[in-house]
Amino acid sequence: MRIPSHIGIIPDGNRRWAQKNGMEKHQGYHFGLKPGLELLHLAKEYGIKEITYYGFTTDNCKRPAKQLEAFSKSCVEAVQLIAADGVSLLVVGNSQSPAFPSELKPYTVRTDINGGGIKVNFLVNYGWEWDLSSIGENGNSREKIFENLQSNDISRIDLVIRWGGMRRLSGFLPVQSVYADFYVVDSMWPDFIPQEFYNAMTWYDKQDVTLGG
Amino acid sequence: MRIPSHIGIIPDGNRRWAQKNGMEKHQGYHFGLKPGLELLHLAKEYGIKEITYYGFTTDNCKRPAKQLEAFSKSCVEAVQLIAADGVSLLVVGNSQSPAFPSELKPYTVRTDINGGGIKVNFLVNYGWEWDLSSIGENGNSREKIFENLQSNDISRIDLVIRWGGMRRLSGFLPVQSVYADFYVVDSMWPDFIPQEFYNAMTWYDKQDVTLGG
Numbered sequence: 546m547r548i549p550s551h552i553g554i555i556p557d558g559n560r561r562w563a564q565k566n567g568m569e570k571h572q573g574y575h576f577g578l579k580p581g582l583e584l585l586h587l588a589k590e591y592g593i594k595e596i597t598y599y600g601f602t603t604d605n606c607k608r609p610a611k612q613l614e615a616f617s618k619s620c621v622e623a624v625q626l627i628a629a630d631g632v633s634l635l636v637v638g639n640s641q642s643p644a645f646p647s648e649l650k651p652y653t654v655r656t657d658i659n660g661g662g663i664k665v666n667f668l669v670n671y672g673w674e675w676d677l678s679s680i681g682e683n684g685n686s687r688e689k690i691f692e693n694l695q696s697n698d699i700s701r702i703d704l705v706i707r708w709g710g711m712r713r714l715s716g717f718l719p720v721q722s723v724y725a726d727f728y729v730v731d732s733m734w735p736d737f738i739p740q741e742f743y744n745a746m747t748w749y750d751k752q753d754v755t756l757g758g
Numbered sequence: 759m760r761i762p763s764h765i766g767i768i769p770d771g772n773r774r775w776a777q778k779n780g781m782e783k784h785q786g787y788h789f790g791l792k793p794g795l796e797l798l799h800l801a802k803e804y805g806i807k808e809i810t811y812y813g814f815t816t817d818n819c820k821r822p823a824k825q826l827e828a829f830s831k832s833c834v835e836a837v838q839l840i841a842a843d844g845v846s847l848l849v850v851g852n853s854q855s856p857a858f859p860s861e862l863k864p865y866t867v868r869t870d871i872n873g874g875g876i877k878v879n880f881l882v883n884y885g886w887e888w889d890l891s892s893i894g895e896n897g898n899s900r901e902k903i904f905e906n907l908q909s910n911d912i913s914r915i916d917l918v919i920r921w922g923g924m925r926r927l928s929g930f931l932p933v934q935s936v937y938a939d940f941y942v943v944d945s946m947w948p949d950f951i952p953q954e955f956y957n958a959m960t961w962y963d964k965q966d967v968t969l970g971g
Contacts (some may be wrong), residue, residue, distance in 0.1 A: 680894075686887065716936045727925045757815055
């Protein structure tokens with residue numbers, strides 16, 4: 546079976562899930578924590594080398610304060626859960642802004658935890674324009690562009706899996722995703738079941754990697 | 759009905775279509791010309807304001823010479839067909855390279871033809887790294903990034919439609935596509951039928967535009 550080296554995870558649908566289950570929108574984020582850890586363990590089992598989670602973005606910060614507080618808190622808790630595992634952890638985002646949770650500052654430098662292992666990147670207060678802002682005009686090679694991204698420690702993505710039914714990237718790592726295959730799960734992220742991950746892997750196995758060639 | 763302002767078209771599957779129909783791979787491109795014009799007329803009927811076709815890329819140029827010649831010729835013919843219509847036409851790509859067909863040089867400046875009308879952008883010898891190479895380090899606002907792209911006369915894309923079943927962008931305008939909805943048609947581009955366009959429009963109508971918010 547052909548396994549992706551690097552998967553991107555867009556864990557969407559938390560607010561819709563909350564409403565469907567009789568809660569307020571902002572209460573949904575908390576229920577995305579367990580799926581995040583479960584998925585990490587599956588990725589490790591499959592020998593995936595790198596996983597990037599879409600935490601929250603500068604775009605998301607335009608939402609009501611109650612939601613902002615809730616998703617920020619959930620991201621902190623998610624990173625802390627991951628940091629109790631064996632991983633090589635990096636939080637990527639604009640940490641100069643007040644929207645960046647101070648608890649996560651120590652993780653803005655890649656840290657091997659419990660012996661290291663799978664590279665886990667967690668995007669927090671990430672913005673695609675922030676990411677591209679440092680590309681510079683120093684030559685147009687791919688290597689140079691990758692080197693100069695704010696997210697330059699995140700490698701090319703093979704497969705993006707998005708929960709919640711939307712078929713869009715919503716600003717997720719535009720450079721790393723240029724050749725990525727895109728798999729959409731219709732159910733909401735808090736309803737995550739392992740079968741969805743297996744299906745994505747089976748689908749990916751049948752894709753033809755061309756890198757645009 | 760909510761109509762996208764700007765649609766991106768990835769007309770994939772020409773080579774697979776050729777093989778399925780007992781031809782050599784490179785013979786497929788020619789059969790993509792008629793669909794391209796048909797789609798343009800449908801887009802005009804729907805009041806779509808801008809359409810961008812993915813012609814060929816610098817990545818594609820790594821293919822065998824026979825294919826390169828064939829897709830380059832088909833892109834020239836496609837642009838010439840479009841240029842006989844009422845459009846505001848622009849060809850975007852690295853025109854400094856020998857792979858750029860000289861017949862298309864006049865269209866690298868936007869030209870209103872037969873009274874102008876819908877903006878039609880046609881990517882020829884396009885490379886995402888070429889596109890991003892001029893972003894510069896002059897501030898990280900979205901406006902500045904858009905302004906400094908090589909493709910700065912192409913606006914944000916609402917909906918990308920890809921034929922041929924692959925679920926990936928393959929380097930298609932990474933900045934303009936950050937918030938785009940992505941619709942995949944399983945059949946091959948030369949088999950295009952209007953119903954596929956109608957289905958894409960109906961699907962798009964049900965999507966919720968958030969621009970990442």
